[in-house]
Amino acid sequence: MPPDAQSRGCLILIEDDPVMGGALADRLELEGFDVAWARSGREAEATARRVRPALALCDIRLPDGTGEALMARLRPLIGATPVIFMTAYGDIDLAVRLMREGAADFLVKPFETEDLLRRIAALLPVFAEAGGELGASAAMREVEALLERAARVDSTVLLTGESGVGKEVAARFLHARSPRADRPFVAVNCAAIPEALLEAELFGHEKGAFTGADRRREGFAEAAQDGTLFLDEIGELPSALQSKLLRLLEAREFARLGSAKSIPFRARVVAATNADLSALVSSGRFRRDLLYRLDVIRIAIPPLRARRDDILPLARRFAVECAARFGRAPPLLRPSAEEALLAHDWPGNVRELRNRVERAIALAAGPWLDAADLFPGEPRPMEEVIPSLAAAVAAAERRSILAALEATGGDVTAAAERLGIARSTLFEKIRRLGIRTG
Template sequence: MTNSCDPTSAEPGVLLIVDDDPGIVTGLRWLFKPYRVVTAHCRAAALEMVERHKPAVVTLDLGLPPDPDGATEGLRTLEEILARAPETKVIMVSGNGDRANAIAAVGMGAYDFYQKPIESETLSLIVQRAFHVHRLEEENRALRAVSRSGLSGIVTASAAMRQACRTVEKVAPTDVNVLLLGESGTGKELFARATHELSRRTRKPFIALNCAAIPETLLESELFGHERGAFTGAVRQVKGKVELASGGTLFLDEIGDMPASIQAKLLRFLQDRRIERLGGRESIAVDVRVISATNRDLEAAIKQGQFREDLYFRLLGIGVHIPPLRERDDDPIVLANYFTERFCREQGRPRLRFTPDAVAALRRHAWPGNVRELENRMQRAVVLADGTGITAEDLGLAMAPTAESGPRTLRAARDAAERAALQDALLMARGNLSEAAKLLGISRPTIYSLLKEHGVDQADAEAPKDATRVTQGAAA
């Protein structure tokens, strides 16, 4: 996702400058040259630029022609910009000291109000912060949309995962066998269930069997059932998973761990679509769709003689690769928000937010256990968190101090505490500078100074996204 508030990013955000004074426009162009700057001198031109470039931020002079000495045209321009692009952050700029106009502009939806003469550092900070807030809101909108894949149970913002979802949506209405490939904990069973729910078999059974969890001596009976007396302890007839799934879907998890002797019998069933219960002689026709999953490299297993090639191609009607969490863009943050909201709700806790070190840890961690690990860590964090914030320590992901770390000077300790307090206030205020200033008991100009002094900008001050209310479950 492009960081629209970072002027050094590959795709800096679009800034629209609306002012009828050519000198001011030139100066602002120079001041904001790291951004993609477009300009307009009147309301009509400004609206055209909004339609054409969809700027994230607008600096809007309050006094525009034909009312350069009043506020009528500027306020009307503000109103029409927000009607077309309500997500745009509009900063009103004016030499008119009338407080009523400032209040009116903010009341109409302006992001901020800046009074001339222009002080470049202060205005730069306001614009930078406006881009930052715009990006956070964009991410929040993306979070609210992540569950719209049509696959029940899948929560993602990853392009690779959305591609896997699209593949499932296409294959689900057919009866083609599906082979799900992915590391343990990536959500293979959720994909299998989603495939079943989108198929014409959705009203019929979904039967799951973990091939690695059942001893070889029992697996054949689990799959195909047995007749009374088939072996010691078989006191009655029992239908197997294949027969129980008739008309519906059979999900064979960890298919790569199926013993060779059972592989041959499964292949025969897939070819004939008929079974015989263990100890029985009756051939039973079964209409079932087979979805299988594995975390093993089946092609390598075939070369090593551990898996039948003919069975592999029977199972591989359509192969779907589910990427590991470490390759899924912002999914660690997306899912962390989802799990936090869910566990807070289950435990009756107020909504918890992430501290900056927790956000950094979520992005930094390699997630060897994938979504299952993330879910467990979030449950732990919700239980252990004190106050309103989840820290990296709560997640069990705090970095140990380096051996080179020595005692800090009093000045350094004070600066660190001040910076941390500033970040916490920004997080609690969800990026609202006025609210953050109130929490810290300081003025708005002072918080601008602190942001600059401590280098708290886009990355450092980033507030965590609001929890996404997802009506479907989380990928597990």
């Protein structure tokens, strides 16, 4: 792997052909993976005992057996780690059967390396560059573009959106792309700190400034140095502190409690709110002049229900992240889980999605997550949610194909006949829809 590349995790490549194996290993390492190249099933087992891979890429015909037999031996070692099989055209029926037994995907040789990379990105979106860091939807790609442009200037930014949409994630994204990226990012939740302590926490205090102040302490504004000071839930800032924050922004200086000495303020301020600040101004609960100072560049982050194309990629990303934290392989989502995720209205937005995935993984008994894992204890009430036409068509196609494969015992030719489509068309739909059952 190049010395300046960031590792995307370990990938086991199981391929006995020295030319193809070498070419794939080189390209995957360039993409940032730590590649463990095994030239036989025996080598693959030995590797799997040493490391837990993020993904396995396996030839279906090996010098010491079949990929099918190898996968059965590897499962106790790699858990639900996704497996992509590489197969010749004559073994397509076997590859389809392997997907029904838990394989994640298959590729027919010869294939384009870019196609392989797209398949990997779909299975491991936490490692993927495509679709954007904040989301795959057009709405979030536009948010990213606005944040990228805002990062180049030093103006104050106001992030708006419902609770849980990811405003702090957006603020960190902006900071990481700004000239201040190597300086501190200091986050302050204005609603989480008691009002009596908030001024001292924000501006710091001298020894003896109040009862219990037994030493001098720097505040968040000072700790931010030349970096970014992120003020979350800015609408909850008490009135007395609003005037002091206004002075901080206008004079670019502050003083610790108990001191008359001014300290220069050099950080950039990014604020966030889920409240309507204009309404708070009208009711007298927020200073109009402070709003003007904060609202230089406003970026609205849409709720998750308004960007449903982000739901499944985010769910898979959180599954990878949570599983890694628990020391497990990431589980795969059954079609029932995907449909339930797409149908839910997400009142808690991305935060709710992350929490549901984390809880499901923590309690999961096997390598798959279904709807009951993500939404336990429900019959859930029917919700007035209209999925996108593309999502509805994909869900209907998936159900029909699974039913046809079930009815024909996995015979792809017979299933294609029942569905009234060409065999090659069915193969493509199986790949595109990521059909897999346990």
